[in-house]
Amino acid sequence: MSTPMNNVGRPTRLVAGTGAVAETFTGNKALMLEEPLLFERGSLDTSGVDLPPVPPVPDRLGGLGRDAVIGLPGFSEPEAVRHYTRLSRQNYAIDLGIFPLGSCTMKHNPRLNEKMARLPGFADIHPLQPQSTVQGALELIDVLADWLMKLTGMPAVAMSPKAGAHGELCGMVAIRAALDAKNDPRRVVLVPESAHGTNPATAAFCGFTVENIPANDRGRVDLDAMLARLGPDVAAVMITNPNTCGLFEPDLKRISDAVHAVGGYVYCDGANFNAIVGRVRPGDLGVDAMHINLHKTFSTPHGGGGPGSGPVVLSAALAPFAPIPFVRKTATGLELVEEDTAGTHANQSFGRMVAFHGQMGMFVRALSYMMSHGADGLRQVAEDAVLNANYILASLKDLYTAPFASSGPCMHEALFSDDFLDGTGLSTLDLAKALIDEGFHPMTVYFPLVVHGAMLVEPTETESKANLDQLIGAMRHVATQMLADPDAWRTGPHFAPRRRLDETLAARKPVLGFKDSEAA
Amino acid sequence: MLATIGAASVDDLFQDVPAEAVLDGPIAGLPNHASEMAVERALVKMAGKNLTASTTPFFVGCGAYKHHVPATVDMVIQRGEFLTAYTPYQPEIAQGTLQVLFEFQTQVARLTGMEVANASMYDGSTAMTEAVFMARRITRKPKCIVSAGVHPHYTSVLKTLTRFTGDVVEAGTPVFTPGAPGDDLASLIASIDAETSCVVVQNPNLFGHVADLTPLADACHKAGALLIVVVTEIVSLGAIKSPGEMGADIVVGEGQSLGAGLLFGGPYLGLFACREKHVRQAPGRLCGETVDASGKRGFVLTLSTREQHIRREKATSNICTNSGLIALAFSAHLSLLGEKGLRHLAALNHARAVQLADRLSRMPGVTLLNGPFFNEFTLDLGREARPVVRKLAEKGVLGGVSLGRLWPGEKSLQTGMIVAVTETATDEDFDAYEDALDEVMA
Numbered sequence: 014m015s016t017p018m019n020n021v022g023r024p025t026r027l028v029a030g031t032g033a034v035a036e037t038f039t040g041n042k043a044l045m046l047e048e049p050l051l052f053e054r055g056s057l058d059t060s061g062v063d064l065p066p067v068p069p070v071p072d073r074l075g076g077l078g079r080d081a082v083i084g085l086p087g088f089s090e091p092e093a094v095r096h097y098t099r100l101s102r103q104n105y106a107i108d109l110g111i112f113p114l115g116s117c118t119m120k121h122n123p124r125l126n127e128k129m130a131r132l133p134g135f136a137d138i139h140p141l142q143p144q145s146t147v148q149g150a151l152e153l154i155d156v157l158a159d160w161l162m163k164l165t166g167m168p169a170v171a172m173s174p175k176a177g178a179h180g181e182l183c184g185m186v187a188i189r190a191a192l193d194a195k196n197d198p199r200r201v202v203l204v205p206e207s208a209h210g211t212n213p214a215t216a217a218f219c220g221f222t223v224e225n226i227p228a229n230d231r232g233r234v235d236l237d238a239m240l241a242r243l244g245p246d247v248a249a250v251m252i253t254n255p256n257t258c259g260l261f262e263p264d265l266k267r268i269s270d271a272v273h274a275v276g277g278y279v280y281c282d283g284a285n286f287n288a289i290v291g292r293v294r295p296g297d298l299g300v301d302a303m304h305i306n307l308h309k310t311f312s313t314p315h316g317g318g319g320p321g322s323g324p325v326v327l328s329a330a331l332a333p334f335a336p337i338p339f340v341r342k343t344a345t346g347l348e349l350v351e352e353d354t355a356g357t358h359a360n361q362s363f364g365r366m367v368a369f370h371g372q373m374g375m376f377v378r379a380l381s382y383m384m385s386h387g388a389d390g391l392r393q394v395a396e397d398a399v400l401n402a403n404y405i406l407a408s409l410k411d412l413y414t415a416p417f418a419s420s421g422p423c424m425h426e427a428l429f430s431d432d433f434l435d436g437t438g439l440s441t442l443d444l445a446k447a448l449i450d451e452g453f454h455p456m457t458v459y460f461p462l463v464v465h466g467a468m469l470v471e472p473t474e475t476e477s478k479a480n481l482d483q484l485i486g487a488m489r490h491v492a493t494q495m496l497a498d499p500d501a502w503r504t505g506p507h508f509a510p511r512r513r514l515d516e517t518l519a520a521r522k523p524v525l526g527f528k529d530s531e532a533a
Numbered sequence: 534m535l536a537t538i539g540a541a542s543v544d545d546l547f548q549d550v551p552a553e554a555v556l557d558g559p560i561a562g563l564p565n566h567a568s569e570m571a572v573e574r575a576l577v578k579m580a581g582k583n584l585t586a587s588t589t590p591f592f593v594g595c596g597a598y599k600h601h602v603p604a605t606v607d608m609v610i611q612r613g614e615f616l617t618a619y620t621p622y623q624p625e626i627a628q629g630t631l632q633v634l635f636e637f638q639t640q641v642a643r644l645t646g647m648e649v650a651n652a653s654m655y656d657g658s659t660a661m662t663e664a665v666f667m668a669r670r671i672t673r674k675p676k677c678i679v680s681a682g683v684h685p686h687y688t689s690v691l692k693t694l695t696r697f698t699g700d701v702v703e704a705g706t707p708v709f710t711p712g713a714p715g716d717d718l719a720s721l722i723a724s725i726d727a728e729t730s731c732v733v734v735q736n737p738n739l740f741g742h743v744a745d746l747t748p749l750a751d752a753c754h755k756a757g758a759l760l761i762v763v764v765t766e767i768v769s770l771g772a773i774k775s776p777g778e779m780g781a782d783i784v785v786g787e788g789q790s791l792g793a794g795l796l797f798g799g800p801y802l803g804l805f806a807c808r809e810k811h812v813r814q815a816p817g818r819l820c821g822e823t824v825d826a827s828g829k830r831g832f833v834l835t836l837s838t839r840e841q842h843i844r845r846e847k848a849t850s851n852i853c854t855n856s857g858l859i860a861l862a863f864s865a866h867l868s869l870l871g872e873k874g875l876r877h878l879a880a881l882n883h884a885r886a887v888q889l890a891d892r893l894s895r896m897p898g899v900t901l902l903n904g905p906f907f908n909e910f911t912l913d914l915g916r917e918a919r920p921v922v923r924k925l926a927e928k929g930v931l932g933g934v935s936l937g938r939l940w941p942g943e944k945s946l947q948t949g950m951i952v953a954v955t956e957t958a959t960d961e962d963f964d965a966y967e968d969a970l971d972e973v974m975a
Contacts, residue, residue, distance in 0.1 A: 519822065
């Protein structure tokens with residue numbers, strides 16, 4: 014005979030009623046954990062690193078020892094693991110779901126690439142080791158350079174730029190150096206209105222004067238306005254293709270020819286190369302320089318704001334001005350052309366862009382990605398990216414304003430405006446915050462500037478149809494509800510780790526670091 | 534999906550591409566896709582051709598240092614929520630990255646002895662160039678004086694970008710003076726004039742020499758110029774008085790020593806710190822504290838009217854993506870060390886460097902040039918140092934960097950070799966180094 018289980022004090026059934034608790038003692042909400050600052054939680058005499066004792070030798074610091082307290086609290090190892098794990102859970106990431114930031118190309122980051130970048134043969138070598146001891150590293154840079162040149166149809170590539178904007182700077186410095194070599198004083202750079210902000214900022218840093226070229230009603234560069242402005246004072250045109258409206262610039266070759274005819278150069282912003290890789294070579298369109306964001310097209314992780322990597326492919330006209338160092342094949346192996354050999358192999362080089370050789374860790378990841386996909390797979394990357402974006406455009410254009418949908422298919426990203434919300438008092442920002450509550454990272458908002466309340470959706474090739482349908486479903490739901498009952502949608506997000514944040518306060522009274530007096 | 538779109542094939546979606554620019558099939562000359570195993574095999578083979586720092590007696594520095602990185606750091610940066618996030622444009626779902634940046638900015642400001650720091654730059658060399666531009670914006674003067682003790686690659690980067698901006702860069706030739714190799718602060722002070730926007734000096738300098746920069750700071754300020762201090766070995770600030778305490782106006786640095794590893798030069802971490810009154814002229818992203826709609830503390834990117842996506846051609850810098858994940862690695866490493874651990878680490882580096890410097894300088898023909906130094910020093914080998922470094926490598930010892938590689942044109946420097954010693958070097962490494970150098974010099 015079995016004994017009945019004693020259930021006293023151990024209820025196993027659901028209790029009727031709601032009984033909601035407003036706030037918890039800790040501020041936590043079950044798995045949503047609040048985490049204090051390092052400066053509130055750590056202490057100056059805690060360390061999580063075990064180091065050997067310091068040998069007793071008299072110091073030779075010339076009386077310049079640091080006596081005053083620095084103010085750097087420490088964690089034990091378990092404290093550190095928890096601190097960062099808890100903080101990580103307050104981030105959205107591509108590992109959690111679709112991250113459709115237009116122009117940013119947030120695709121899956123394959124983990125093989127992470128493993129390869131951590132091979133000691135790549136990660137544990139110094140940039141100034143004798144070159145005989147780093148032949149494999151130089152080989153990797155050389156092989157990656159070869160892929161980049163073949164994929165773009167360009168004869169040269171500068172590998173050292175640290176990110177896309179740095180690559181732009183490298184390309185524009187090369188253009189400036191080429192002009193200076195001819196004593197050519199032209200200084201005007203033409204930039205379409207839809208350009209990334211980095212384009213005009215970069216041109217200005219190279220001493221150029223920026224002039225904007227308007228877009229036409231099909232979202233492309235106004236060809237007539239561009240051609241009319243070309244002349245002997247135009248140093249270069251900076252153009253993004255596919256452009257930031259997600260559209261291919263069909264006249265780029267004509268523009269390039271016209272720019273070359275007046276003695277200028279064509280800079281192509283390669284941020285959107287993901288849409289055409291393997292199907293179109295920028296070199297065939299008359300481009301003189303184009304940076305490639307390895308973290309976009311070639312899947313190196315963006316890390317919450319970098320590191321990026323921005324190699325720049327160069328035309329024959331600009332190649333002689335490329336920065337040092339670069340890898341060169343010799344009879345016996347590979348060598349870095351540096352200061353000592355630049356006179357022989359790079360006597361027109363404009364110098365260094367960075368201290369060392371560029372983003373080696375990103376190079377390894379990008380090459381791992383390229384080798385995995387191959388020439389055939391990379392072509393499919395572009396096709397799937399474009400297919401996915403057009404599926405989103407087609408599935409939303411009846412509800413969302415799609416300013417350029419009538420001009421045909423888009424490339425890798427679909428552009429919408431918030432015109433359809435006119436009269437509701439709601440805007441793109443409210444829609445973005447509503448999508449946060451639906452568990453998505455919003456699309457790029459208010460960019461490009463040529464469209465009012467822009468929403469730029471880039472799904473990338475790594476999302477399945479099921480994922481796209483879920484995003485589309487959420488976007489349709491939110492838009493429909495906003496039109497039906499606008500007042501319910503002005504204060505989102507409601508379910509994120511933080512409600513809407515006061516950015517005006519942050520800018521008016523900047524608090525850029527922790528002050529000890531704030532401590533509770 | 535094509536039916537929804539109303540297209541017959543994927544090719545139709547590329548209709549805007551002119552026919553002559555469309556490729557019919559995969560690009561020639563490149564292999565097709567490969568399995569994970571095949572890719573791994575190929576890359577492991579390439580990696581195997583390199584001599585790694587951890588498998589050899591290793592004493593190379595000059596702007597990149599081999600330090601022990603606790604295992605926790607790599608675990609932290611491999612959290613997918615950090616690794617695969619974007620720049621925190623939507624702060625409500627990026628508080629993890631933003632709080633880390635706020636903590637990072639605080640750590641960097643305190644470490645450098647400054648009031649504020651930004652959320653990172655690409656590396657030390659680009660941070661230094663941005664600092665020079667910032668000094669010109671603040672002082673509205675054109676001339677920048679760069680000490681000869683600054684890493685020559687850094688100066689080269691500065692020269693690349695100042696060719697077109699109207700800045701005038703004066704950079705001297707290093708001195709090979711026993712006791713204080715690299716730069717001569719007295720002559721730097723003498724060269725400051727009314728047109729000078731800034732003086733750029735590295736501490737410890739490239740030769741490892743540590744100097745009191747207070748007189749230089751005073752001279753700068755008297756002339757209305759700013760003092761920019763470059764720190765390429767950030768661990769040194771656990772032992773040496775900070776640039777802020779010596780009067781610096783802008784401190785830039787390479788943060789690679791904490792968290793990043795050697796990585797053959799990148800990705801590294803540019804550090805940028807300044808005085809609060811100048812922050813609106815600073816380049817790069819800044820994270821600031823604020824509150825949310827329910828009054829809870831939160832963090833956002835702020836003062837973005839300085840930046841390219843708002844100001845376009847009038848921006849303080851064209852930088853967009855910076856080194857976010859490496860900033861996280863730096864911050865995690867530094868929070869694992871804490872003040873106690875950092876001071877211990879710095880003391881250990883210094884003591885080990887003193888020990889090796891004493892051993893090597895007792896060898897016949899070898900002279901230690903440094904008076905004060907931290908974990909890096911310069912030896913005069915009395916003969917061309919470049920072949921010595923190569924021969925040491927043939928014996929499996931990575932012994933340092935020859936001054937000849939960095940300044941190939943400067944005859945007076947060719948006998949110099951810079952040696953870096955960190956906590957990772959063992960007594961066996963010291964023995965191997967001394968034996969190998971003895972054989973090479975014999």
